[in-house]
Amino acid sequence: MSLSSPQNDADPDEHISSLVNEFFDRREAGEDLTPERFAAEHPEAAEELRLSLKGVPLIDEVCTLAAC
Secondary structure, eight states: OOOOOHHHHSOHHHHHHHHHHHHHHHHHTTOOOOHHHHHHHOGGGHHHHHHHTTTHHHHHHHHHHHTO
């Protein structure tokens, strides 16, 4: 009998979605977090995170211009 973590049993898309939510939650809380640094924190999902978060620099630029 092997033990597995809930993370291993989760749908991979749900895991990435959860991580993306974590990224934005941490930034909203004031953490100066880049997509690349966040991806490095999660090497098992780094490639997917880089793809999912590739629009963040554009979002940051728009928010700077619009004073979000």
